[in-house]
Amino acid sequence: MATAFAERSFLGTFGLVFLSIAALFATDTFLVKTERAANLVEAARLFEQALVLMQRGENAEAIERIKDAILIERDNRYYQRTLAQAQLAAGKSADAESTLTELLQSDSTDGLTNLIMGRVLVKEGRFAEGISYFHRAIYGRWNESAPENQLRARFELIDLLAQRNSKEELLAELLSVQDLAPHDLKMRVRLGRLFLLAGSPARATDIFRGILHDAPANADAYAGLGEADFARGDYRAAQRDFQTALRLAPDGQAARQRLELCNDLLTLDPTVRGLGPAERFHRSLKLVELTMDETSQCIGQNPLPELRELLDKAGTALKAHVIAAHQSEISESNTDLAEQLWQARKKECKWPPATDSPLALVLARLAQ
Amino acid sequence: MCGNAARRRVPRHFPATLKTMDSNPQPSWIAKLSRSLERLRQSEDQLSLVLSLVIGALVGLVVVAFILLTGRLAARMYPAGGSGWRRILVPVLGSLSTGYLLWRYFPFARGSGIPQTKFALFINDGLIQFRTVVGKFFCCSASLASGIALGREGPSVQVGGGLASVIARNLGLSPKQVKALVPAGCAAALAAAFNTPIAAVLFSLEEIMGDLHAAVLGSVVLSSATSWMVLHLVLGDDPLFHVAGYRLVHPVEFGVYVVLGVVGGLGSVCFVKLLLGLRAWFMRLPKSTVWFQPVAGGLAVGVMGYFVPEVMGVGYNHVEKVLNGDIVLKVVVLLAVLKIVATAVCYASGNAGGIFGPALFIGAMMGAAVGGVAHALFPNYTAGPGAYALVGMGTAFAGIVRTPLTSVIMIFEITRDYSIIVPLMISNLIAFFISHRLQRQPIYEALASQDGVHLPTAQSRNEAERVQVRLAMRPAAEILSPDTPIIMAAHRMKESNFNAWPVGDKGGLRGMVRSWELEQAADDGASNQPVAVILSKGSENSQFASEELPHVHPDHSLSLALERMGTSGLNVLPVVSRADVRHLIGIITLDDILNAYGVSKRDSPMEQSE
Numbered sequence: 012m013a014t015a016f017a018e019r020s021f022l023g024t025f026g027l028v029f030l031s032i033a034a035l036f037a038t039d040t041f042l043v044k045t046e047r048a049a050n051l052v053e054a055a056r057l058f059e060q061a062l063v064l065m066q067r068g069e070n071a072e073a074i075e076r077i078k079d080a081i082l083i084e085r086d087n088r089y090y091q092r093t094l095a096q097a098q099l100a101a102g103k104s105a106d107a108e109s110t111l112t113e114l115l116q117s118d119s120t121d122g123l124t125n126l127i128m129g130r131v132l133v134k135e136g137r138f139a140e141g142i143s144y145f146h147r148a149i150y151g152r153w154n155e156s157a158p159e160n161q162l163r164a165r166f167e168l169i170d171l172l173a174q175r176n177s178k179e180e181l182l183a184e185l186l187s188v189q190d191l192a193p194h195d196l197k198m199r200v201r202l203g204r205l206f207l208l209a210g211s212p213a214r215a216t217d218i219f220r221g222i223l224h225d226a227p228a229n230a231d232a233y234a235g236l237g238e239a240d241f242a243r244g245d246y247r248a249a250q251r252d253f254q255t256a257l258r259l260a261p262d263g264q265a266a267r268q269r270l271e272l273c274n275d276l277l278t279l280d281p282t283v284r285g286l287g288p289a290e291r292f293h294r295s296l297k298l299v300e301l302t303m304d305e306t307s308q309c310i311g312q313n314p315l316p317e318l319r320e321l322l323d324k325a326g327t328a329l330k331a332h333v334i335a336a337h338q339s340e341i342s343e344s345n346t347d348l349a350e351q352l353w354q355a356r357k358k359e360c361k362w363p364p365a366t367d368s369p370l371a372l373v374l375a376r377l378a379q
Numbered sequence: 380m381c382g383n384a385a386r387r388r389v390p391r392h393f394p395a396t397l398k399t400m401d402s403n404p405q406p407s408w409i410a411k412l413s414r415s416l417e418r419l420r421q422s423e424d425q426l427s428l429v430l431s432l433v434i435g436a437l438v439g440l441v442v443v444a445f446i447l448l449t450g451r452l453a454a455r456m457y458p459a460g461g462s463g464w465r466r467i468l469v470p471v472l473g474s475l476s477t478g479y480l481l482w483r484y485f486p487f488a489r490g491s492g493i494p495q496t497k498f499a500l501f502i503n504d505g506l507i508q509f510r511t512v513v514g515k516f517f518c519c520s521a522s523l524a525s526g527i528a529l530g531r532e533g534p535s536v537q538v539g540g541g542l543a544s545v546i547a548r549n550l551g552l553s554p555k556q557v558k559a560l561v562p563a564g565c566a567a568a569l570a571a572a573f574n575t576p577i578a579a580v581l582f583s584l585e586e587i588m589g590d591l592h593a594a595v596l597g598s599v600v601l602s603s604a605t606s607w608m609v610l611h612l613v614l615g616d617d618p619l620f621h622v623a624g625y626r627l628v629h630p631v632e633f634g635v636y637v638v639l640g641v642v643g644g645l646g647s648v649c650f651v652k653l654l655l656g657l658r659a660w661f662m663r664l665p666k667s668t669v670w671f672q673p674v675a676g677g678l679a680v681g682v683m684g685y686f687v688p689e690v691m692g693v694g695y696n697h698v699e700k701v702l703n704g705d706i707v708l709k710v711v712v713l714l715a716v717l718k719i720v721a722t723a724v725c726y727a728s729g730n731a732g733g734i735f736g737p738a739l740f741i742g743a744m745m746g747a748a749v750g751g752v753a754h755a756l757f758p759n760y761t762a763g764p765g766a767y768a769l770v771g772m773g774t775a776f777a778g779i780v781r782t783p784l785t786s787v788i789m790i791f792e793i794t795r796d797y798s799i800i801v802p803l804m805i806s807n808l809i810a811f812f813i814s815h816r817l818q819r820q821p822i823y824e825a826l827a828s829q830d831g832v833h834l835p836t837a838q839s840r841n842e843a844e845r846v847q848v849r850l851a852m853r854p855a856a857e858i859l860s861p862d863t864p865i866i867m868a869a870h871r872m873k874e875s876n877f878n879a880w881p882v883g884d885k886g887g888l889r890g891m892v893r894s895w896e897l898e899q900a901a902d903d904g905a906s907n908q909p910v911a912v913i914l915s916k917g918s919e920n921s922q923f924a925s926e927e928l929p930h931v932h933p934d935h936s937l938s939l940a941l942e943r944m945g946t947s948g949l950n951v952l953p954v955v956s957r958a959d960v961r962h963l964i965g966i967i968t969l970d971d972i973l974n975a976y977g978v979s980k981r982d983s984p985m986e987q988s989e
Contacts, residue, residue, distance in 0.1 A: 020549065020550070020551055021416065021420050021550055021551060022413070022416055024546065024549040024550050025416065025433075025550075027549075028433055028437060028546055029433075031437060032433075032436055032437050032440060035437070035440035035441060035444060036440055036613075038444055039440055039443045039444050039447065039613045040613065042443075042444060042447040042448070042451070043443075043447065043613055043614060045451070046447055046450065046451055049451070049454070053454075078700070078705060079459075082696050082699060082700070085617065085621055109623065113623065
């Protein structure tokens with residue numbers, strides 16, 4: 012009797028314990044779901060507040076809110092990336108770097124995180140490291156719209172390289188992006204201009220000509236083509252392109268300025284084809300005069316004897332009376348004198364001459 | 380091996396079972412299940428194994444529910460950004476309601492739960508009532524959810540141990556088996572509460588059992604692992620705190636970690652002394668105020684929370700922030716001080732909740748404070764405050780709870796950061812040493828002592844394994860009443876061979892009166908006065924307390940009894956209960972001890988020759 016009772020008690024207790032385990036498991040699962048749902052709502056609320064604060068520029072407050080949101084929803088990479096962006100905006104680039112490092116430890120191929128890391132490092136002045144993160148972003152994994160995001164990352168890098176005037180790296184990036192970029196006119200114009208910045212006017216010319224083939228009335232393409240011709244030293248062609256661009260879009264201030272520069276150049280350059288001897292002589296004298304003025308403005312009280320001698324020669328040349336028969340010959344010697352004076356000025360003067368002035372451009376062309 | 384043994388034993392019990400089945404035909408799977416359970420019931424080893432798994436799963440699920448319930452309720456009761464008045468009102472009402480429930484229905488569910496579990500394990504044959512488990516669960520949930528600055532881990536341990544006790548007793552297991560399963564329940568609870576399965580095993584052995592080589596190791600490990608798996612199944616694989624990877628920046632940092640150990644040790648001692656002092660004060664208040672006393676804790680934490688909301692509740696989210704160096708120096712210092720006061724008042728006033736969580740909080744803040752100062756002074760040689768907060772947690776734990784090994788492993792498991800383990804060990808040991816020097820009695824022992832309970836220490840348990848007092852003691856046939864005249868008492872003592880005699884009344888043992896005290900009183904002309912006069916004189920000089928009364932417990936060794944006789948100059952000692960030192964169980968005399976060792980005067984060769 013006692014054994015049977017003990018048996019029943021034994022079985023009953025075990026049964027009750029297993030029932031309790033099942034009931035508790037169900038309860039816990041329900042509680043966890045409720046908890047997670049509530050947590051998601053709370054984290055999203057805090058994050059929304061943070062975004063509003065970031066828009067207002069209150070980044071320090073925003074950082075606190077995002078951190079609170081992350082405490083609730085620890086695995087949300089979006090929150091963590093936004094935290095890094097807020098830290099970067101607040102000037103806490105070291106904190107941003109630390110946040111991103113953690114993110115990259117868990118997934119080093121995350122494209123967006125690498126992109127933000129690149130921005131952080133560039134802001135810290137660590138360009139080489141920053142550029143490597145840009146590359147990781149370009150070849151990294153993007154959860155949505157991967158081709159578009161990768162292209163955007165590449166153009167961000169391209170803009171950065173253009174700003175830093177890193178021509179070789181810029182050209183390399185442009186060559187890789189050339190076929191990937193969308194073929195809309197705006198993008199092609201942008202690419203053409205970037206090739207110009209990268210020091211490849213020939214490629215830029217091809218692009219702008221391609222655009223004009225498809226859209227003959229595109230003022231931007233004409234302006235771009237003008238820039239490309241200008242960069243190649245073909246001022247006459249550039250003048251024509253800028254004129255066409257202005258005809259198509261009369262409000263183009265940049266094209267107007269470049270056209271004026273072309274005009275000045277072409278009226279100053281004594282080597283332009285089709286000039287008569289008198290005009291060529293007149294221009295050579297003007298060149299000597301402008302060079303002498305530019306040099307005189309920057310030299311000190313006691314210039315080098317060679318420079319003094321050149322200045323004297325220039326003064327003599329300006330005063331000399333030249334008959335028509337010798338004008339061609341004297342034109343050439345004047346041009347040589349202007350070039351020598353310009354070289355001497357570069358050595359003597361502390362500040363360099365403006366590289367985009369008509370005088371500098373003409374003399375640079377003559378030196379080629 | 381065990382399984383084979385069990386299988387060999389099975390046939391002996393088969394006939395009864397089969398007979399039952401024959402008379403009452405059942406489906407084959409039920410018959411199989413019955414046979415399996417019967418076999419299980421007969422095999423102690425197998426049963427212990429299965430119960431460890433079952434207890435681990437059950438306790439894990441209960442603790443997960445406890446964590447979720449307290450967290451959710453807390454978020455609703457005093458939400459972040461809520462009004463200041465709410466932060467005062469909620470803890471006051473919470474402590475008032477739980478205070479009444481604890482006083483009226485669940486008196487054993489007060490406080491942390493660790494001393495109560497040890498009491499059950501060592502003194503009460505592992506008995507923890509189901510009512511206490513239920514009371515602890517719900518009162519603690521309500522208490523912690525209302526913002527009381529206590530932790531959930533200690534209560535979880537009592538709930539876990541309690542569930543193990545309830546199941547084992549309902550299965551009709553022997554007291555020895557029940558006692559063996561209680562630590563398994565404790566380990567399962569701690570593994571789930573802290574997400575630290577190894578530290579839970581160590582804690583059960585180091586603190587609960589007081590013996591790292593305890594025989595229950597296997598079942599403790601099993602239940603801890605099962606509970607941890609259940610936790611992961613339900614809540615996922617997340618450590619309690621997410622911490623940035625820290626490393627030792629420069630060897631100079633070891634010096635700073637030494638300083639942290641000193642600060643952590645001193646801070647721990649301050650906390651423990653404040654808590655014990657306040658608790659002693661609350662205990663001196665009239666009994667009728669017991670149900671109302673927790674309100675003092677609620678009010679204190681409410682007022683602090685009005686100005687500094689971070690003080691309220693368990694505060695693990697703030698610990699995580701400080702571990703990541705997101706709280707400034709002034710704030711961490713303020714939080715450390717406020718939390719020490721808030722936790723001490725909350726606990727001392729009788730609220731339900733533990734001190735594990737607050738210990739981690741206080742430690743993290745102290746560590747961040749030390750680290751913040753060090754980093755400001757030596758930025759190139761030290762890590763950020765977060766690393767020190769991490770080590771500080773272990774330091775405070777080692778200083779307050781006095782389990783240095785558990786604290787090292789626990790911090791490692793909580794953060795899963797191995798790189799900081801050597802500084803952690805250095806700081807922990809220093810804090811442990813300082814705490815041991817300045818506060819001799821560990822906190823759980825001291826708390827039990829305040830309740831009149833003498834928990835056995837590891838040393839006393841070792842002694843107990845030898846010949847025990849219970850084997851040699853005799854009943855206290857006659858106790859002197861405090862009203863007995865001194866002359867009569869002296870006469871009786873002369874008739875006996877003892878130089879002291881226990882004095883007691885309905886309230887229990889009052890003390891021991893010595894023969895020379897009686898003689899001196901008689902010489903002074905106080906022969907007709909009652910013995911109580913001598914006792915009251917004695918208590919004027921040294922206040923009567925359990926520590927001053929020479930006594931032994933039944934589980935003490937005879938050698939200890941002999942040693943105490945030598946110290947006190949008495950040849951007879953009262954044997955008193957561990958649960959109540961005024962409860963006289965018997966007496967033990969010098970002759971009894973000698974008899975137990977077989978060297979009584981009667982039998983000695985010298986006596987025989989005479």
